[in-house]
Structure formats: C-alpha cells, structure tokens
Amino acid sequence: MQVEVNGKVIETDAQGYLVNLDDWSKDLAGVLAQKDELELTSAHWEVIDMIRDFYQQHGTAPAMRILVKLAKKSLGATKGDSKYLYSLFPYGPGKQAARYAGLPKPTGCV
Numbered sequence: 816m817q818v819e820v821n822g823k824v825i826e827t828d829a830q831g832y833l834v835n836l837d838d839w840s841k842d843l844a845g846v847l848a849q850k851d852e853l854e855l856t857s858a859h860w861e862v863i864d865m866i867r868d869f870y871q872q873h874g875t876a877p878a879m880r881i882l883v884k885l886a887k888k889s890l891g892a893t894k895g896d897s898k899y900l901y902s903l904f905p906y907g908p909g910k911q912a913a914r915y916a917g918l919p920k921p922t923g924c925v
Contacts, residue, residue: 818850832920844917862908
C-alpha cells in the first residue's frame with residue numbers, strides 16, 4: 816500500500832503500518848487519521864507522543880493493557896482508562912495509535 820504525503824510516496828503494509836519507520840512524520844499521522852475519518856487533536860497527540868517515547872525506550876509499541884497503565888501513569892487516572900482511549904482511537908487504541916505514531920503493530924494485537 817502507498818500513502819502520499821507532501822508529494823512523497825510512503826510505503827505501508829496491507830494494514831497501514833509503515834514499512835520504513837523513518838518515513839514517519841506528523842503530516843503522515845494526519846493523513847492516516849483522515850483515511851479513518853478522524854481529526855487528530857491535542858488529546859490524540861498526547862497518546863501518540865507517549866507511545867513513541869515508550870517505543871524509543873523499549874523497542875516495542877505497547878499492547879492495550881500496557882497502554883492503559885502507561886496512560887494512567889503519564890496522563891493521569893482520567894486518561895488512563897480504556898474507555899477514554901477508545902473514545903480517541905475507536906478502531907482499537909493499541910493498534911490505531913501505533914499506526915498513527917509510525918510504529919510496528921503492537922504484539923498481542925490481532
């Protein structure tokens with residue numbers, strides 16, 4: 816699959832995850848979100864930035880259970896809740912947020 820961002824063609828796999836993680840940009844995240852009919856807000860970016868930091872530290876995107884714990888620790892109890900995360904990423908917070916963040920599909924996400 817290919818996505819065009821600012822005149823550059825970027826390769827993704829069949830599920831929309833980047834083939835080359837170095838191709839990620841905030842503009843790409845916005846294009847991927849638009850394809851899902853979603854507009855990224857500051858609340859989305861809090862989560863995206865949080866999981867990008869997690870990936871840099873651990874070399875893997877957080878699965879849903881870890882994502883909820885991470886959000887609770889980093890963003891507070893009201894945002895560290897699966898219901899809140901699903902309100903932002905309705906197609907599955909672990910998978911959808913990782914895709915927008917330019918990360919590989921989290922392990923444990925089917």
